[in-house]
Amino acid sequence: MLLKKQTVWLLTMLSLVVVLSVYYITSPEQKSNNLTAVQQKAKDQNLGKTSTPTKTKAGETVVSSIAGDSAFEELRMNLEDLRSKKQEELTNELASTDLSPDEKSKVKDQMDKLNQIAQSEELLETFIKTMGYEDVLVRADGSKVIVTVKAKKKPSASDANKIMLEVKKEIGETNYVAVEYQPAK
Numbered sequence: 001m002l003l004k005k006q007t008v009w010l011l012t013m014l015s016l017v018v019v020l021s022v023y024y025i026t027s028p029e030q031k032s033n034n035l036t037a038v039q040q041k042a043k044d045q046n047l048g049k050t051s052t053p054t055k056t057k058a059g060e061t062v063v064s065s066i067a068g069d070s071a072f073e074e075l076r077m078n079l080e081d082l083r084s085k086k087q088e089e090l091t092n093e094l095a096s097t098d099l100s101p102d103e104k105s106k107v108k109d110q111m112d113k114l115n116q117i118a119q120s121e122e123l124l125e126t127f128i129k130t131m132g133y134e135d136v137l138v139r140a141d142g143s144k145v146i147v148t149v150k151a152k153k154k155p156s157a158s159d160a161n162k163i164m165l166e167v168k169k170e171i172g173e174t175n176y177v178a179v180e181y182q183p184a185k
Contacts, residue, residue, distance in 0.1 A: 026091045070135050072150070079139060083114055090114070114175055119172050127170075134184045138167070143175040148182060155181040 063104040090111045093142040094104055128149065135150040145167050149155075160179040167177045 021089070022095060025086060072135050072148075075137055075139075083118060087111060087114060117171070124167060124170050127166060131159075131162070140171055144174060145171060145177045146180065147178065148180045150182045150184045153185045 090107050093099065094107045094111070099107070110144055117140050121140055124138045124147070125136045128138070128147070132153070133149050133151045137148040139146045139148075147167060149163070163179050164177045
């Protein structure tokens with residue numbers, strides 16, 4: 001009888017540790033701190049850069065940064081926000097008791113794939129920057145990958161082909177790779 005009480009107590013404590021660990025990992029406070037750090041880093045990088053307002057035909061004012069780095073950073077933050085929301089949804093789904101082990105395995109695979117795609121994008125951005133470009137933004141969405149490159153030099157087809165080959169090497173399941181150029185100022 002004493003052994004059963006100890007076993008129940010031990011299992012209760014272990015389950016409590018697991019629940020608290022999952023809560024700590026997925027807590028909104030931790031994510032908001034990371035997002036705040038990313039936003040602060042983007043602000044620090046853009047210090048001293050000016051933006052110029054322009055008028056459109058309809059009279060609307062559009063503000064564009066001279067350096068243009070803030071647009072890339074904003075896109076990166078939006079992409080990171082979307083991924084973190086998806087990750088949170090998958091974590092909540094994984095924590096659900098209604099799922100069978102096969103369904104939980106599929107959800108875990110989706111979470112792993114999201115993390116792998118994010119890492120591949122970062123790796124590609126870093127590698128493409130080493131090819132002599134000022135800034136790079138890689139967005140992978142399913143079998144479609146869009147690479148936006150900011151460069152001072154005139155874009156060439158051979159450079160685009162090199163980028164496309166690297167993307168296909170890193171992210172093998174792509175059917176469509178687009179390389180867009182933006183002039184650097």
